[in-house]
Amino acid sequence: MNPDIQAYNNGQTATDQEICDLLATTIDMELPEAESKIWHAHPVWFLDGNPIVGYSKQKKGIRLMFWSGADFDEERLNIWGEKFKDASVFYISPSEIEINDLKRWIQKSRVIQWDYKNIVKRKGRLEKLK
Numbered sequence: 001m002n003p004d005i006q007a008y009n010n011g012q013t014a015t016d017q018e019i020c021d022l023l024a025t026t027i028d029m030e031l032p033e034a035e036s037k038i039w040h041a042h043p044v045w046f047l048d049g050n051p052i053v054g055y056s057k058q059k060k061g062i063r064l065m066f067w068s069g070a071d072f073d074e075e076r077l078n079i080w081g082e083k084f085k086d087a088s089v090f091y092i093s094p095s096e097i098e099i100n101d102l103k104r105w106i107q108k109s110r111v112i113q114w115d116y117k118n119i120v121k122r123k124g125r126l127e128k129l130k
Helices: 003-010 014-030 099-111
Strands: 035-039 042-047 050-058 061-066 087-091
Touching (some): 003 014, 003 035, 014 035, 014 050, 014 061, 050 099, 061 099
Antiparallel strands (some): 035 042, 042 050, 050 061
């Protein structure tokens, strides 16, 4: 695991750290080619410079977000806005994480991608990559 991500996880409460460690370990296993780092103060994984998946501590729990998740057609992923293509799920306990769902979502994140890397250059307009 990326040492900066491990430090982020270690800074959480015991339960949240367990959630974060499980998410990071699974993402690392399922996306071995991804670059992982702390981005905007949260762990994020990138493919070819494009943000794919990440998580953050929020009031409702640990939010797992997929940047292109709105197109995954997954009932458990919540779509919040209309401008972007992100979707997420919140966890307050490690037991809520369905590993098979998580792995499926991660695999979908590899093949369904919107180009967030160039969103500023395109003045906020997203284009589908895959």
